[in-house]
Amino acid sequence: MAHHVVRIEVWLRDGLVDPEGRTVSEALSGMGFPVLSARAGKIYEVTIDAGSAVEAESLAREMCEALLANPVRDSYRVEVLGDG
Amino acid sequence: MAHHVVRIEVWLRDGLVDPEGRTVSEALSGMGFPVLSARAGKIYEVTIDAGSAVEAESLAREMCEALLANPVRDSYRVEVLGDG
Numbered sequence: 001m002a003h004h005v006v007r008i009e010v011w012l013r014d015g016l017v018d019p020e021g022r023t024v025s026e027a028l029s030g031m032g033f034p035v036l037s038a039r040a041g042k043i044y045e046v047t048i049d050a051g052s053a054v055e056a057e058s059l060a061r062e063m064c065e066a067l068l069a070n071p072v073r074d075s076y077r078v079e080v081l082g083d084g
Numbered sequence: 085m086a087h088h089v090v091r092i093e094v095w096l097r098d099g100l101v102d103p104e105g106r107t108v109s110e111a112l113s114g115m116g117f118p119v120l121s122a123r124a125g126k127i128y129e130v131t132i133d134a135g136s137a138v139e140a141e142s143l144a145r146e147m148c149e150a151l152l153a154n155p156v157r158d159s160y161r162v163e164v165l166g167d168g
Binding site: 001021034039040066067 | 087095118128130134143146150
């Protein structure tokens, strides 16, 4: 077994209203920044004990399905960064 | 001018206690996942109207300093993804 660091991004599914993204966009525009739009999400870096990078990625997907991402409204991206 | 999509990650500075990361790590371990540790952060994708990718990155850094990242406790990463 080895330690693998996996990066997990959780975003609202495209097409859903993103209140936080809209708030950020309006606040930045109000400060004078040339912002057209913004999306806001969560990001995690999780150190996992797994036999391989492939296993670590599969475990990370299970973690998203089980806890980190709401299957109805969220989409997620998983990327194995390397050994922790 | 052109539209540039910039990805901004905001993390707690290394060494600071990460309550959310710890909660996620404990919850996942409690569900039986082989998690050793976890960090939690925020991620934004911002579409900016700028003359170049370099200008877009510079603007994104200013946005972090002005609003998106708390200079005392946060660190941030900026990456220009491409034209929006």
